[in-house]
Amino acid sequence: QGTRVGFYSTTCPRAESIVTSTVQAHFKSNPSIAPGLLRMHFHDCFVQGCDASVLINGTGTEKTSPPNLRLRGYEVIDDAKTQLEAACPGIVSCADILALAARDSVVMTNGPNWQVPTGRRDGRISVASDAANLPGFTESADSQKQKFAAKGLNAQDLVTLVGGHTIGTSGCQFFSYRLYNFTTGGNGADPTIDRSFVPQLQALCPQNGDNRVALDTGSQDRFDASYFKNLRTGRGVLESDQKLWTDASTKNFVQRYLGVRGLPGLNFNVEFGRSMVKMSNIGVKTGTDGEIRKVCSAIN
Ligand code: HEM
Numbered sequence: 001q002g003t004r005v006g007f008y009s010t011t012c013p014r015a016e017s018i019v020t021s022t023v024q025a026h027f028k029s030n031p032s033i034a035p036g037l038l039r040m041h042f043h044d045c046f047v048q049g050c051d052a053s054v055l056i057n058g059t060g061t062e063k064t065s066p067p068n069l070r071l072r073g074y075e076v077i078d079d080a081k082t083q084l085e086a087a088c089p090g091i092v093s094c095a096d097i098l099a100l101a102a103r104d105s106v107v108m109t110n111g112p113n114w115q116v117p118t119g120r121r122d123g124r125i126s127v128a129s130d131a132a133n134l135p136g137f138t139e140s141a142d143s144q145k146q147k148f149a150a151k152g153l154n155a156q157d158l159v160t161l162v163g164g165h166t167i168g169t170s171g172c173q174f175f176s177y178r179l180y181n182f183t184t185g186g187n188g189a190d191p192t193i194d195r196s197f198v199p200q201l202q203a204l205c206p207q208n209g210d211n212r213v214a215l216d217t218g219s220q221d222r223f224d225a226s227y228f229k230n231l232r233t234g235r236g237v238l239e240s241d242q243k244l245w246t247d248a249s250t251k252n253f254v255q256r257y258l259g260v261r262g263l264p265g266l267n268f269n270v271e272f273g274r275s276m277v278k279m280s281n282i283g284v285k286t287g288t289d290g291e292i293r294k295v296c297s298a299i300n
């Protein structure tokens with residue numbers, strides 16, 4: 001008894017199309033909800049499984065933990081839920097809405113489409129300290145691999161899923177320490193950053209400023225393999241991203257996405273869908289576990 005494609009086909013046949021049209025409507029007025037929803041699904045799955053625990057409001061819930069403070073797109077999930085409760089009350093879980101919305105977000109940014117198994121139920125626990133499961137932006141490749149392995153995801157899944165950084169932005173606060181006084185001597189920047197990229201990032205992130213900067217320079221709105229090219233040329237924005245090029249095993253997967261000669265090629269679009277299905281099945285509650293929330297921001 002796990003998740004399956006088409007779980008709502010008889011109980012709420014319009015479930016998936018309602019989610020898609022809602023994401024589409026919000027995306028039209030604000031394209032930044034696409035990266036927002038993709039990231040939110042990842043942050044949900046890594047804490048208590050994909051159970052919408054990240055959506056709960058209140059003191060001390062996951063939402064209030066540092067990695068989740070900048071999540072975007074809650075209003076999209078709430079909007080879809082309102083419409084789904086009108087169409088099929090008590091049937092569609094918030095966890096499934098988020099999993100479907102993450103897929104739709106990738107499709108809307110010209111990425112691959114894939115079938116999302118559904119049937120997740122919503123959790124009743126949301127505790128800020130559990131968000132420590134999430135990898136941090138200074139994390140070594142080894143430690144990133146460990147945190148993914150703890151969720152049943154291998155090194156290929158890690159490289160593939162972090163490839164989600166092909167869309168969206170980061171606040172300067174998560175990488176400006178790499179630009180100023182990171183080392184003494186030279187330009188003071190992290191030596192793994194491409195030398196000509198340093199002044200560009202410094203201009204976008206003056207000391208003490210906090211702008212948002214593309215994680216995939218030159219291609220932040222498009223779901224493509226450009227992110228991996230940027231890792232090769234030292235243009236990874238987050239320290240954790242650039243480390244995927246330093247570590248031998250993760251570098252190998254990056255190179256396979258780049259189609260480096262002599263290595264078996266990998267297709268980013270195909271693998272992304274596969275790894276997303278794995279990620280969106282982490283710790284799922286099904287059957288009579290958990291509940292179907294009435295409102296996504298509160299336990300029933
Ligand atoms: C080692 C693992 C990861 C680390 C350390 C990491 C860290 C970060 C950080 C620090 C940001 C910037 C947040 C902000 O300023 O708002 C970010 C953004 C983002 N992350 Fe990750 N991330 C990781 C893995 C993933 C995965 C697996 C996905 C999706 C499958 C993902 C999707 C995104 C997206 C789409 C954004 C842009 C969000 C936006 O524009 O609102 N990340 N990540």
Ligand SMILES: [Ca+2]
Nearest residue numbers: 044047049053
């Ligand atoms: Ca969760």
Ligand SMILES: [Ca+2]
Nearest residue numbers: 166216219222
């Ligand atoms: Ca891109």
